[in-house]
Amino acid sequence: MNAPAIRELSYAQAIQEALAQAMDADPRVFLMGEDIGVYGGAFQVTGDLVHRYGEDRVMDTPIAELGAAGVAVGAALAGCRPVFEFQFSDFSALALEQIVNQAAKIRFMLGGKVSVPLVMRFPAGSGTGAAAQHSQSLEAWLAHVPGLKVIQPSTPYDIKGMLLAAIDDPDPVMVFEHKLLYKMKGDVPAEPYRVPIGKAIVRRAGTGISIVATSIMVHRALEAAEILSGEGIDAEVIDLRTLRPIDTATIIASVKKTGRLACVYEGVKTLGMGAEISAMIAESEAFDYLDAPILRLGGAEAPIPYNPVLEKASVPQTEVIVARVRDLLQGRI
């Protein structure tokens, strides 16, 4: 038997492969979204899938996010497994009614008599110069909503495996993809595989501080950890991966070990994911192990600006993570 094939794929290619394998395995799976057909998707994620699977399974929708989301919900109720692409996560604001009032609640409101097997993909985040209405990180909104699962994979390996797990899932799963990650490369097995929803992962073991990061911030946190290790600070970096349900056990265990916690996320700081991680630890058994305040590094309390210098300054960058963690460790916070 040959060793399983592992190739380097970009994050976007890993998504495309997961979508193709899901469609191969299950005729109920289909894709819908704006310009996902012949255009290949605004970020070339669906690429040429329309040529391989046809327009019935790779459906371009009109520009009508609310209605199209509702169509996806209805199709899911009636036996399909739609995978819906928002062109930018910001446009989810148009469709929250179907996501939150319908998809997230139908199973509960109907006493468990149905499920809504729906996957929605949200290209998110800043860094492309697309300004305030095309750069938001709104994952905290959906992570606030019971009935949804929310994931935010940070590597090509994870996005493929978690997306396949999401498509298997009987309940609505919201997938946040940072646009700057699409071109990132990494090892991805050719075969289909699953990475479980609801499990965080320790990306770097350490003893001096636990840094819980999400999405692209995982990579900045890892960079920061490398720099800090040169200064004798040994950071543990945890990739949250799933925002709902949160893997509290992994984080609590880490904080008990390190006694310090920093949360790094791109969404607006106030009520962003770090608020929940921090509060979860502050109310947990790990509280007694805390040797320092819990540091939160989130996005600025401002919309994302167009100017690139301001844009960078609006979200945590590696140097800022280094500086603030250093401050924390040196008791300056």
Place this chain on the structure above:
Amino acid sequence: MNAPAIRELSYAQAIQEALAQAMDADPRVFLMGEDIGVYGGAFQVTGDLVHRYGEDRVMDTPIAELGAAGVAVGAALAGCRPVFEFQFSDFSALALEQIVNQAAKIRFMLGGKVSVPLVMRFPAGSGTGAAAQHSQSLEAWLAHVPGLKVIQPSTPYDIKGMLLAAIDDPDPVMVFEHKLLYKMKGDVPAEPYRVPIGKAIVRRAGTGISIVATSIMVHRALEAAEILSGEGIDAEVIDLRTLRPIDTATIIASVKKTGRLACVYEGVKTLGMGAEISAMIAESEAFDYLDAPILRLGGAEAPIPYNPVLEKASVPQTEVIVARVRDLLQGRI
């Protein structure tokens, strides 16, 4: 000179009085919403204002939340001061695009060249048997959005004064009103007055624990504090009142005094307001004063159910606050 007149008004009457006084004082102010005219509003808040101010200033809109919200934004940009009523806060999910992508960001995106003086009112919360799509507490969504101010007054006095302050405000202010408060009575001065946005208030001074509560939970926290005082636990109860911007100073000062913090709110616990309050304290100078984990009591991780017993069990009730605070004080958390 006579003493200023103070009457007992219900929370709903206090809103109505504020709206009338704002319209009297400023011809730019007008109201729009569904069934706010001859119907008087789903909760009879606008009452007979249409008869006093006419259909041009108390405008019934079609059932078209997104478009109507956009109309309000446009009118605000062009010199009016719209006060927009959502019939239920749940329907804000239909209009978030105009609230978040437009109203909240226009000033910033335009480099400060304009303001959007818009007030939106959201009847929110559970307790009326209206089930999952008419009972949500979604204030955390909007409190996550820079560019908005978000208030949640808990008394007839505050709602009048804060609503008048909101209408004065040059920026968009979102007002969350708990439906169960509408009938609550309290002293309200007849004259117009302002209660500042951005200031919390200590409703009950105490030394044993700080309880930060929002909206109807303020009253339950006060009830709980009374019961606890009989057990020798002296709770300080802070009414947050404004969710964005948060009055961190008042809360930090209180926690430094009491050494303990509990957050009580109706919204879903995960990423609800208490997450932010807890995280804010955990990263602040008050951290060092904490003698116990930070307690969060929020709504269940579930949609609001129809059955009244389940409905009550879904959000913090007085007895639960008492029990959990007692546990905390006795070191059982």
Place this chain on the structure above:
Amino acid sequence: MNVQARREADPTNQRPFYRQFQPEALQDALRRMYLIRRFEEGAEDSYMRGLIHGTMHLSIGQEASAVGSCMHLRKTDYITSTHRGHGHCIAKGADPKLMFAEFFGKEEGYCRGRGGSMHIADVESGNLGANGIVAGGIPIAVGAALAIKKQKRDDVAVSFFGDGASNEGAFHEALNMASIWKLPVVFVCENNKYGMSVSTERSMAVEHVADRAAGYRMPGVIVDGNRIEDVSEAVMEATARARAGEGPSLIECKTYRIRGHSKSDRNRYRSKEEIEEWAAKDPIRHFELELIARGILDEAQVDTIRAAAEQEIAEAIDFAREGTDPTPDEVTRDVYTVDLA
């Protein structure tokens, strides 16, 4: 119109509706209309007596559109319904016992007491659910129709909604998609002249909701929504069209709700005269008289059907009152298909 006049209007029983359906089916339709009426009267009464909480939206006066539309539907066809959905639910085949159990918040209810009036659903009969969001069900029906097409079934999806709902963007988006994709869906608008308190004159730029169909290149048909045969014939044509792969249709049933919008309505926006005028056009009485005029039923048989409906509803309420209450520790049950740890 009395029985004699009705006989003269169609002396040879030529109307397709009366030729198409067997007498049993017609009697069953009348039975369902009575069930709906008595169900809602029973619900109203239970509410007044404090047995039911929350609020409810009664469709008394609108029974013909619900029953007339659903007469053509199979169990595998779908409907999406509205906040005013009791009629649709019964018309599509639901059991009033399980509906009342839901109203009483019981485990035996269709939604195990979690949904209540505004979310009542009977998925087994093809009712994908009432909806608390005006127009919320319209795109969902289009999605169900998309699934039907993908699965190569010849079923249809029928979406009920009100005049007010047609002002929502979701209506526009959904009808456009249904049309471009030629989906097997029938949009049944129950135009009862008001969206809560706001009349169609004040909320709609056009006179008829059906006028909007042209904007989506689909047939737009106006029928007397209080005459079951008019509704049924229009829906028959539309469902046939849909099953044949020819795409969606919009049918506007002109009707009226006799009760207020919900329990909080003080009827300030309409006149007593208007209500009485429409009460005189009662769809059930109309249908009875037609059945009698055509010799399909006599008065005594009508009385029997009515009495049976009354009996069934009384029993349903008894059943519901004796149902099982959910326990408070089950608050997070059924949020997910597999409970989270």
Place this chain on the structure above:
Amino acid sequence: MNVQARREADPTNQRPFYRQFQPEALQDALRRMYLIRRFEEGAEDSYMRGLIHGTMHLSIGQEASAVGSCMHLRKTDYITSTHRGHGHCIAKGADPKLMFAEFFGKEEGYCRGRGGSMHIADVESGNLGANGIVAGGIPIAVGAALAIKKQKRDDVAVSFFGDGASNEGAFHEALNMASIWKLPVVFVCENNKYGMSVSTERSMAVEHVADRAAGYRMPGVIVDGNRIEDVSEAVMEATARARAGEGPSLIECKTYRIRGHSKSDRNRYRSKEEIEEWAAKDPIRHFELELIARGILDEAQVDTIRAAAEQEIAEAIDFAREGTDPTPDEVTRDVYTVDLA
């Protein structure tokens, strides 16, 4: 059509457009069309050279609808614009210097570098802003028109949007409200055949966006969007109607974008032939030839206008490049009118 043919088509210069506007106004219109064209070519070039980041949506080929619509507007009239909004902005009176400064992210820019191409606005000239949300500006224009009506002004609001935008619910809701409230608003749809990659045939149930006007009881007019006189005459009628309190209109300009949707477009959804066919209908060249045929300008004057536009754009780019960069400590400036403590 050559100059001679144009002369013969309207030998006595009867077209209202050419009679209504003074030669200076017509020349200024041509000048603005050139400014738009050169502005966008300059922006494209700057982008290629790495001087501008982000993305941009060029309206090359669509200049007639922007300029033709705005010729009737006063400074106190409003427009709302789109992601493809450079043309509207210049047509409404903006200064290319300040626009380029915005593209370069400078403090001198219209939005102090915070907005960029997709949010460019010039509120002083009545441009309430481009919009990154498709159809986002439509209800905002209706709101501005509501304000105009409340303030008893005789101004109008013009909302530009694309064919794709007309599939959004916001379009439906906004047009309905504009009509029931008889607001002074003109909806100008620039139908360039595609919403990004999806053709109107694939995304719209009706053939023309103007077919949708009937659903809102307002005039729906189709014009050749590449002929400024056709656009202008239709908008003239619509603005007159609006100012007279007779309510909204919908005008559909049939046009074409010559460039891709944005910088990431590989033009896979349309043919080279189609692009060339439309390039031959260039709106600027058409207008020039009309002006020459009517003796309003000669070729030399046209050259002068073009050269002046080129000059102005070159200077604008120089101005912009030398602008002031915002400093990173200003990230939260202007989020609120009064900065939060």
